[in-house]
Amino acid sequence: MGLPPGFLAEYNADRGFDFLTALRYFPATSSDENNGISAHEDGNCITFVLQDGVGGLEVLGEDGRWVPAEPVEGSIVVNVGDVLQVLSNKKFKSATHRVVRRPGAHRHSIAFFLNLHGDKWVEPLPEFAAHAGEPPRYRGFRYNEYMQLRMRNKTHPPTRPEDVVHITHYDI
Numbered sequence: 001m002g003l004p005p006g007f008l009a010e011y012n013a014d015r016g017f018d019f020l021t022a023l024r025y026f027p028a029t030s031s032d033e034n035n036g037i038s039a040h041e042d043g044n045c046i047t048f049v050l051q052d053g054v055g056g057l058e059v060l061g062e063d064g065r066w067v068p069a070e071p072v073e074g075s076i077v078v079n080v081g082d083v084l085q086v087l088s089n090k091k092f093k094s095a096t097h098r099v100v101r102r103p104g105a106h107r108h109s110i111a112f113f114l115n116l117h118g119d120k121w122v123e124p125l126p127e128f129a130a131h132a133g134e135p136p137r138y139r140g141f142r143y144n145e146y147m148q149l150r151m152r153n154k155t156h157p158p159t160r161p162e163d164v165v166h167i168t169h170y171d172i
């Protein structure tokens with residue numbers, strides 16, 4: 001990333017909020033939307049996904065088309081999360097992704113979410129802003145605040161899609 005070695009490990013030294021999920025997606029049926037996980041960005045730092053050979057994970061391209069992240073034997077998918085997008089002043093983008101269930105097979109995946117302590121302050125690092133001669137693209141925020149807003153998207157879903165809180169909430 002162009003940062004001193006060990007910078008991120010030091011910035012984010014608390015491993016107490018990381019989590020691992022094991023997911024099972026049932027085969028698609030013709031009678032439902034076949035949606036496994038709807039389109040979203042991961043809110044954390046970085047996510048590692050191990051998937052089986054079934055497929056269905058898709059990433060939204062800049063042209064608005066969904067690109068399949070086809071399984072590659074022995075490889076893991078690395079998702080940049082919103083925190084890394086902000087720290088890098090949008091040099092690294094948090095990809096919009098989803099899982100579409102496929103007919104005929106159960107899909108299994110394991111996702112590891114590298115996370116931050118809720119008290120952590122998140123803002124573009126000087127290396128990607130002032131020192132790079134770039135204006136900061138985000139206001140700083142406490143990680144917990146963003147997590148609460150994202151949770152509210154789920155507990156009190158806004159009626160207008162434009163009111164759903166994304167990381168763009170902190171755009172400058």
Ligand SMILES: O=C(O)CCC(=O)C(=O)O
Pocket residue numbers: 023037042049051057097099109110111
């Ligand atoms: O199951 C997958 O491949 C991805 C899961 C995912 O995107 C998530 O849990 O945030």
Ligand SMILES: [Fe+2]
Pocket residue numbers: 040041042097
């Ligand atoms: Fe995700």
